[in-house]
Amino acid sequence: MNMKKSGILSAAAAAVLGCAAPAAHAAWTLNMTPGITAISRRVYELHMLMYWWCVAIAIFVFGWMIYSIVRFRKSQGAVADAKLVHNTTAEIIWTILPVLILIIMAVPAARTLIETEDATNTELTIRITGYQWKWGYEYVDTGVTVLSTLDRASNAARQLGSGIDPRQVPNYLLEVDHPLVVPAGVKVRLLVTAQDVIHSWWVPALAIKKDAIPGFLNEAWFKIDSDRTGLFRGQCAELCGRDHGFMPIVIDVRSKADFAAWMQTQKALQQPAEPTAAAAAAAAAASAAAAAAAAGPAHTS
Amino acid sequence: MAYTAHADAHDGHDHPPSGIWRWLSTTNHKDIGTLYLVFAGIMFFVGGAMAMAIRLELFKPGLQYFDPAFFNSLTTMHALAMIFGAIMPAWVGLANWMIPLQVGAPDMALPRMNNFSFWLLPFAFTLLLLGFFVPGGAPAGGWTLYPPLSLQGGDSFPLAIFAIHLMGASSIMGAINVIVTIMNMRAPGMTLLRMPLFVWTWLITAYLLIAVMPVLAGAVTMLLTDHFFGTSFFSASGGGDPVMFQHIFWFFGHPEVYILILPAFGVVSEIIPTFSRKPLFGYEAMVYATASIAFLSFIVWAHHMFTVGMPLAGELFFMLSTMLIAIPTGVKVFNWCATMWRGSLSFEPPMLFALAFLFLFSIGGFSGLMLAIAPADFQYQDTYFVVAHFHYVLVPGSIFAIMGAVYYWLPKWTGHMYDMKLATWHFWLSAVFVNVLFFPQHFLGLAGMPRRVPDYATQFADWNMVSSIGGFAFGLSQLLFPYVIWKCIRGGEKAAARVWEGAHGLEWELPSPPAYHSWQEAPTIGVIEHGAEHWAEHEGWH
Numbered sequence: 001m002n003m004k005k006s007g008i009l010s011a012a013a014a015a016v017l018g019c020a021a022p023a024a025h026a027a028w029t030l031n032m033t034p035g036i037t038a039i040s041r042r043v044y045e046l047h048m049l050m051y052w053w054c055v056a057i058a059i060f061v062f063g064w065m066i067y068s069i070v071r072f073r074k075s076q077g078a079v080a081d082a083k084l085v086h087n088t089t090a091e092i093i094w095t096i097l098p099v100l101i102l103i104i105m106a107v108p109a110a111r112t113l114i115e116t117e118d119a120t121n122t123e124l125t126i127r128i129t130g131y132q133w134k135w136g137y138e139y140v141d142t143g144v145t146v147l148s149t150l151d152r153a154s155n156a157a158r159q160l161g162s163g164i165d166p167r168q169v170p171n172y173l174l175e176v177d178h179p180l181v182v183p184a185g186v187k188v189r190l191l192v193t194a195q196d197v198i199h200s201w202w203v204p205a206l207a208i209k210k211d212a213i214p215g216f217l218n219e220a221w222f223k224i225d226s227d228r229t230g231l232f233r234g235q236c237a238e239l240c241g242r243d244h245g246f247m248p249i250v251i252d253v254r255s256k257a258d259f260a261a262w263m264q265t266q267k268a269l270q271q272p273a274e275p276t277a278a279a280a281a282a283a284a285a286a287s288a289a290a291a292a293a294a295a296g297p298a299h300t301s
Numbered sequence: 302m303a304y305t306a307h308a309d310a311h312d313g314h315d316h317p318p319s320g321i322w323r324w325l326s327t328t329n330h331k332d333i334g335t336l337y338l339v340f341a342g343i344m345f346f347v348g349g350a351m352a353m354a355i356r357l358e359l360f361k362p363g364l365q366y367f368d369p370a371f372f373n374s375l376t377t378m379h380a381l382a383m384i385f386g387a388i389m390p391a392w393v394g395l396a397n398w399m400i401p402l403q404v405g406a407p408d409m410a411l412p413r414m415n416n417f418s419f420w421l422l423p424f425a426f427t428l429l430l431l432g433f434f435v436p437g438g439a440p441a442g443g444w445t446l447y448p449p450l451s452l453q454g455g456d457s458f459p460l461a462i463f464a465i466h467l468m469g470a471s472s473i474m475g476a477i478n479v480i481v482t483i484m485n486m487r488a489p490g491m492t493l494l495r496m497p498l499f500v501w502t503w504l505i506t507a508y509l510l511i512a513v514m515p516v517l518a519g520a521v522t523m524l525l526t527d528h529f530f531g532t533s534f535f536s537a538s539g540g541g542d543p544v545m546f547q548h549i550f551w552f553f554g555h556p557e558v559y560i561l562i563l564p565a566f567g568v569v570s571e572i573i574p575t576f577s578r579k580p581l582f583g584y585e586a587m588v589y590a591t592a593s594i595a596f597l598s599f600i601v602w603a604h605h606m607f608t609v610g611m612p613l614a615g616e617l618f619f620m621l622s623t624m625l626i627a628i629p630t631g632v633k634v635f636n637w638c639a640t641m642w643r644g645s646l647s648f649e650p651p652m653l654f655a656l657a658f659l660f661l662f663s664i665g666g667f668s669g670l671m672l673a674i675a676p677a678d679f680q681y682q683d684t685y686f687v688v689a690h691f692h693y694v695l696v697p698g699s700i701f702a703i704m705g706a707v708y709y710w711l712p713k714w715t716g717h718m719y720d721m722k723l724a725t726w727h728f729w730l731s732a733v734f735v736n737v738l739f740f741p742q743h744f745l746g747l748a749g750m751p752r753r754v755p756d757y758a759t760q761f762a763d764w765n766m767v768s769s770i771g772g773f774a775f776g777l778s779q780l781l782f783p784y785v786i787w788k789c790i791r792g793g794e795k796a797a798a799r800v801w802e803g804a805h806g807l808e809w810e811l812p813s814p815p816a817y818h819s820w821q822e823a824p825t826i827g828v829i830e831h832g833a834e835h836w837a838e839h840e841g842w843h
Contacts, residue, residue: 027760027762027763028744028763028764029744029747029748029760029764030744030747030748031744031747031748032680032747032748033749042676043676043677043679043680046674046676046677047671047674047677047680050670050671050674050677051671053670054667054668054670054671057667058663058664058667061634061635061638061663062660062663064638064642065638065641065656065659065660068638068641068642068644068646069641069646069656072577072641072642072643072644072645072646073645073646073647074578074645074646074647075647078643078644078645078646079645080577080578080579080643080644080645080803081579081643081644082578082579082580084579084582084639084642084643085579085580085581085582085583085584086582086583086584086585087582087583087639090583090635090639091583091586091632091636094631094632094635095628095631095632098627098628098631099628102624102625102627102628105624105670105674106620106621106624109620109674109675109676109677110617110620110621112676113613113616113617113620113675113676114613116676116679117613117616157363158363158364158756159364160364160365160366160367160368161364161365162363162364164363165363166362166363166756166759167362167759167762171758172362172758172759173362173756173757173758174758192610196449197449197450197453198447198449198450198543200608200682200683202683202751204680204749207676207679207680208679209608209679209680209682209683210608210610211608211609211610213537213543213544213609213610214449214537214538214543215537215538215542215543216537216543216544216610218609218610219610234749235749235751235754236751237608237682237683237684237751238447238683239373239442239443239447239450239683239752239753240450241370241373241441241442241450241453242368242369242370242373242441243369244369244373244751244753244754245369245751245753245754245755245756245757246369246756
């Protein structure tokens with residue numbers, strides 16, 4: 001159903017623009033991603049449901065307006081019916097009818113909302129900390145940490161007057177040095193906080209956007225479909241100062257077994273040496289190399 | 302019109318002093334209305350210039366012109382200039398000009414305070430704009446001033462706080478003036494339920510202003526003491542709560558958005574009946590719907606904060622209460638449609654702007670309804686989808702209504718007709734390019750582009766370029782507006798008292814332009830009913 005709808009949207013876009021959308025990257029994108037979790041698909045369906053309700057109401061209301069504009073023109077000899085100034089029945093109908101429509105909308109919305117807030121029975125907890133302007137990840141109770149910043153190529157290209165064409169930089173502004181590695185098919189709990197100012201951790205494919213607030217621990221969770229491994233991208237969504245636009249998020253989704261293997265390597269690398277910052281960075285660099293080697297097909301958000 | 306002759310005869314010693322002193326010392330509602338409108342026009346172009354700079358930087362990916370910190374100042378100052386400098390003063394200017402004319406009062410109730418509340422504004426905005434020239438640059442933490450980020454501001458931070466205090470004081474005084482004028486100075490026979498909708502919506506707006514401007518003042522004062530006097534209202538490390546600021550801010554901020562739009566509902570409710578040659582359909586329902594929207598505006602604030610980590614019960618409450626706003630808003634749209642139904646429509650510039658308002662504000666309403674759905678809002682929050690939403694309700698919403706109002710009453714103010722052809726051009730260019738500018742931003746937001754970023758991933762490049770082209774064309778088209786007004790002030794075909802054949806209401810009983818002091822004697826019931834024109838005989842017209 002949703003595939004069909006987004007198909008209609010894309011077709012409409014192509015018709016409007018008179019050109020085929022290039023396949024290289026998601027240019028001329030019109031709509032939200034259905035994502036890679038059950039919740040993100042629910043959110044997408046909710047979004048499309050609301051969209052089609054709005055389209056239906058728009059057809060009715062705009063149709064009414066356009067009909068009036070065409071039909072009741074003074075230049076076409078229309079004479080005003082000045083007695084038509086009040087109708088209690090009409091007022092009641094156009095108050096009650098929207099109430100009913102809103103109830104129909106509210107039921108699935110409330111259901112999805114309740115589902116998104118159910119962070120019970122998680123198997124892995126990751127603590128996310130926002131900094132100006134990078135993300136820190138800590139796999140709770142394992143001692144494994146990852147510090148994730150904008151990759152060098154993007155960082156060089158994004159400098160004022162760098163002379164580097166962003167189109168020549170792969171995943172410009174959406175690439176990090178060390179992605180967050182997560183397992184597919186596991187319910188993962190996120191604890192989100194910040195060190196300095198408020199940030200917001202947003203990965204569209206997970207339908208998670210959670211503010212990272214100093215002094216607060218916000219909770220979120222996801223369970224990625226077992227078969228959806230690969231790279232997924234997001235960005236900071238709360239204005240956090242000068243480089244707000246330059247602290248992307250990349251999650252590297254691996255199968256349970258691959259994730260377990262990665263975790264073992266990281267533990268070995270990070271734990272015994274009582275890791276200093278430099279050691280942690282080196283370990284993270286090693287993990288990034290591993291990630292690059294193991295990465296599945298890349299997805300852009 | 303015997304009244305007018307009488308007024309003119311006694312007018313000799315009431316002529317204003319000439320030169321700059323007239324404008325500095327004036328207590329005349331028409332002069333002060335003009336001052337407000339001119340000030341709003343200037344700030345519209347100042348804020349617009351910042352918008353052009355923003356769209357220039359976003360024309361293509363990569364940073365071409367501005368440092369990211371300066372870009373953040375541009376978005377912050379664009380919002381403050383447009384909200385507090387352009388839209389709000391424009392509404393106060395229209396209130397000053399039109400409320401006394403429409404309720405049959407000789408002037409605003411508190412004329413000296415009226416002068417003071419205007420003259421605070423140039424000082425407020427001098428302080429605010431001075432921020433660009435002090436160390437650290439202009440405020441760059443967003444117009445929402447969220448701490449801890451806003452506390453990282455440089456020397457412009459206290460300037461902005463004091464500017465906001467002055468704007469707030471000005472707004473509160475303006476609101477008190479509107480309420481006292483409407484409550485005490487209506488002509489005998491001008492009952493509350495006979496007042497034009499513009500007066501009604503302004504009365505309700507004024508109460509909103511008095512309720513929430515002190516809340517904003519409190520919030521920014523706490524920011525000030527956190528920054529300079531060692532308090533920790535919003536600092537977690539000192540036992541404070543950064544989210545509390547957001548609650549306080551949006552308790553102000555949500556009614557604030559209705560402060561920006563309710564008078565627009567009033568203006569559209571004046572213009573559509575005039576050019577449909579039919580009374581407003583469902584007058585009382587319109588009044589009650591406006592009051593309902595104002596009430597709801599106080600219980601929906603946290604829908605701006607769905608991602609801060611509220612308890613489930615809070616999210617459910619704010620989602621459902623927000624959805625309720627669709628009901629009175631729907632009632633208003635349906636009543637406007639019904640007003641046009643079986644009317645006799647003509648399409649002069651004010652009507653064109655009102656019709657564009659109807660269509661495009663509705664689009665903003667639809668995206669608003671989508672944004673109310675909390676789980677979906679997790680995806681929309683802080684993206685260009687939100688940017689598209691609030692620009693749809695503010696630009697083709699509030700600003701088109703202000704332009705419609707100016708084109709509606711300009712001949713009344715100046716005594717001249719304006720260049721209809723140029724005004725129609727202004728309309729069509731604005732209406733087309735406002736959509737080229739803002740509609741693609743829906744797509745950008747859904748595709749994943751966050752707001753308030755100076756640069757973006759290449760997959761967002763295409764729609765950003767379209768949006769920027771729309772922005773430049775929209776911005777250039779606006780230059781027609783002051784030109785048409787200037788030309789009209791300078792001269793033109795003489796305007797009749799009742800400028801538009803379908804117009805009704807007391808302002809059209811006065812000559813165009815009205816005397817410097819109008820309604821020095823209250824209009825009689827006969828005049829009020831003549832103001833209601835041929836519609837008075839029909840039931841349903843009060």
